[in-house]
Structure formats: structure tokens, C-alpha cells
Amino acid sequence: MIQIQAAVVSDFAEPASYRPIEIPEPRAGEELVEVLAAGLHPRVRSGARGAHYTSSGRLPQIPGIDGVGRRADGALVYFALDDDRFGSMATRAVVDPRRTIALPEGSDVVRIAAAMNPAMSSWVALRRRITLTPGAAVLVLGATGSAGTMAVRIAKLLGAGSVVAAGRDPRRLARLASLGADVRVRLTEDLDATASALAGAAADADVVLDYLWGAPSGRAIPALLRARTDRSRPLDWIEIGSVAGPDIVLPSAALRSAHLRLIGSGQGSIGPREYLAELPSLVEAINAGRIAVETRVAPLEEVHAVWAEQPQPGVRTVLMP
Known part of the structure; x- marks a missing residue:
């Protein structure tokens, strides 16, 4: 020992x-x-x-x-x-x-130690859990947390054409424009109003990076699907975090009436080799200040x-x- x-x-x-x-x-x-x-x-x-x-x-x-x-x-x-x-x-x-x-x-050992874990969540999700089409529209739910803020920037770095950032902290939300957020949506305690706002801003998103889950996501998913221009167009909803709760209530019709693909991203859904294969390019991006x-x-x-x-x-x- x-x-x-x-x-x-x-x-x-x-x-x-x-x-x-x-x-x-x-x-x-x-x-x-x-x-x-x-x-x-x-x-x-x-x-x-x-x-x-x-x-x-x-x-x-x-x-x-x-x-x-x-x-x-x-x-x-x-x-x-x-x-x-x-x-x-x-x-x-x-x-x-x-x-x-x-x-x-x-x-910078401090930057690397601070950034690798939160940045990895969206980097690996977009690189390993789906195929991110160049120019895709991405919605980040929980964009004012550390990992969500990085996800806005990473989505753009990896080829997203537009990013909608949704978060609670108004001060941090305002700063996300400089990191690549094309549209910002304030999340509030009024879940129905928030779901409606998200549907108006991101109805035709191709990918959702979800750090919230819980009741906000349970309300947002049906609202976005109802508002889509073409419901047969795939929507990859990637569940990464659960700061708003571990469970959702989702009507079965949401899965039948639109091309919704619910995907998890984390330990277990992605193997160690896949994670490790992404680390060198992520380190390079962090070291370069991107x-x-x-x-x-x-x-x-x-x-x-x-x-x-x-x-x-x-x-x-x-x-x-």
C-alpha cells in the first residue's frame, strides 16, 4: 500500500x-x-x-x-x-x-483540468452518438451552466449552422451571443410558457443537447414536435444531464407522430475507447483557447x-x- x-x-x-x-x-x-x-x-x-x-x-x-x-x-x-x-x-x-x-x-493544467469533463459531454455526444450534418440547427437546453455554455461553442466548432441557447441565468445568457448562440431563450418557472418559447425558437432543430431533463424537457418535447414544419424530419434529442430531474412524462403520441430519436450520452452508452479517441482533438481545442x-x-x-x-x-x- x-x-x-x-x-x-x-x-x-x-x-x-x-x-x-x-x-x-x-x-x-x-x-x-x-x-x-x-x-x-x-x-x-x-x-x-x-x-x-x-x-x-x-x-x-x-x-x-x-x-x-x-x-x-x-x-x-x-x-x-x-x-x-x-x-x-x-x-x-x-x-x-x-x-x-x-x-x-x-x-495550462488548470484549464485542462477544468474544461475536459464538461466539454467532453457535448463534444463526444456530437461526434460519437449522432452524425452531425454540416449546417445543422442545434438547441442547447441548460446553456448557462458550464457544460452547456461550452456546448454552444462546441456545436459551432463541429459544424452547426445555428445554435439556440436556452438557460435560466440572464447574465450568462446574454454573454452566449459572443460564443456562437444565434438565438437565446430564457427558461423560467412557467413551464408551459417556456415550452412555447422553445417551440417558437427551435421548432425545426436537428439536434437537442439536453442538460436538464425532468419537467422542462417533458413539456418541451411535445411542444417542439407539434411546431415542426415537417414532422418526418429527424430530431435527435440527446439526453446528457438531469439537473431538473431524473424522469420525464412523455405522451406516447410524441414518439408516433414525429421522427423523434431519444438518445443518451454518457458512461455506458459510449465506450472508453471512443472517449479516448476524442481526447487529443479536444485537448488541442482547449489549449488553443477555442x-x-x-x-x-x-x-x-x-x-x-x-x-x-x-x-x-x-x-x-x-x-x-
Whole structure:
């Protein structure tokens, strides 16, 4: 066993605390890396509550699903982990080299740690779950969150002709025009009015990137389908997140009366090899500044206090040992 310092979750109802913990020695084909930066993503928080659909329920747990590290030979790498027991929020982590990609020296480790996970959600969805036709019309539901904001930009980078951005935060919504949003729709508590507004703005969308799900999506899907000029035209509705709720109520007629294709995108629907194949081009886009991300950096030893704070909308927290 190897003793390290790490953020440790001992109770799913409590924030992580910084303390010593032992992790297993690398097995054959694995290696130990020095962790330089790890993102405190919403996905990390849900896993640390035992609430993510991939959670095994094992404790104690070191949270963190990815990060930037340095190998024993000095090489800088981005790494992803698939073990929910021993994660990346630690001074060192055991990684599978097949789940790492080399980073150029001089890469901004904070930007990479902050952006890879949220950017990957739309990048991989548009590259691996559907065939995005050049010039396609895309609707992003939940566009004022970090991942949704990146999705607006990524849709344009990958060839979308127009993007409708829908979100709650009016300040962030206003800024999305500069990132490629052609139309912006404010989401409100009035679900029927919001669904009507979405139908008016994106009735003929080709793709929906849905970070909301729940009641807003349950109302929006029938409204958009009823408003389509040609209901036989395919609409790929890609479910990525569920910040508005884990379930929807959808009339069966919605599936019969229009060419609706409901698709999920996440761990399980996309294999590790597919994810890894997309990482080099995504790293290049982040390093080149083509995908914007707002960051906040905090020392790993302050994880307990940071964890308990209310996350800032649109800002990704990165912990550094």
C-alpha cells in the first residue's frame, strides 16, 4: 500500500476532508502519477454522494474522475479514471496508461483540468452518438451552466449552422451571443410558457443537447414536435444531464407522430475507447483557447471548506495539491 494525502469521503452525507489514506500499489500495466490539478465537477459531487448511476457505494472514497498529472519520467498527461474508490483528488493517483493522453509542455493544467469533463459531454455526444450534418440547427437546453455554455461553442466548432441557447441565468445568457448562440431563450418557472418559447425558437432543430431533463424537457418535447414544419424530419434529442430531474412524462403520441430519436450520452452508452479517441482533438481545442472556461483554483488541503460552498454558476473549481 502507498500512503498519500487526499480528499476523502467517509460518509456520503458529508463533504470530503483532507487527510492521509492508503491506496493500493500499481498493478501490472498501471503507473503512479503525481497529481497537479483535478476538477471538482458536478459529476464528482454526485459520485461523492453515492448518487451517480455508476456509483458502487464503496467507502471510504477519494473523489475525482480525471485530472492532470506528471509521470515518473516527467511527462505531462491528462488522465481519466473509472474506479469510484480511488479518484484524482489526491497528491498521487494510480492510472492506466491506456486512459491517459500526453499533453504538450506549457499546457495550462488548470484549464485542462477544468474544461475536459464538461466539454467532453457535448463534444463526444456530437461526434460519437449522432452524425452531425454540416449546417445543422442545434438547441442547447441548460446553456448557462458550464457544460452547456461550452456546448454552444462546441456545436459551432463541429459544424452547426445555428445554435439556440436556452438557460435560466440572464447574465450568462446574454454573454452566449459572443460564443456562437444565434438565438437565446430564457427558461423560467412557467413551464408551459417556456415550452412555447422553445417551440417558437427551435421548432425545426436537428439536434437537442439536453442538460436538464425532468419537467422542462417533458413539456418541451411535445411542444417542439407539434411546431415542426415537417414532422418526418429527424430530431435527435440527446439526453446528457438531469439537473431538473431524473424522469420525464412523455405522451406516447410524441414518439408516433414525429421522427423523434431519444438518445443518451454518457458512461455506458459510449465506450472508453471512443472517449479516448476524442481526447487529443479536444485537448488541442482547449489549449488553443477555442473553448472558454472560467476557473477558480483552491488548494487541495482546503477541500472541506470548498466542498461546502455554493458553486458559482459557470465557474469550474480546480483543486491543486
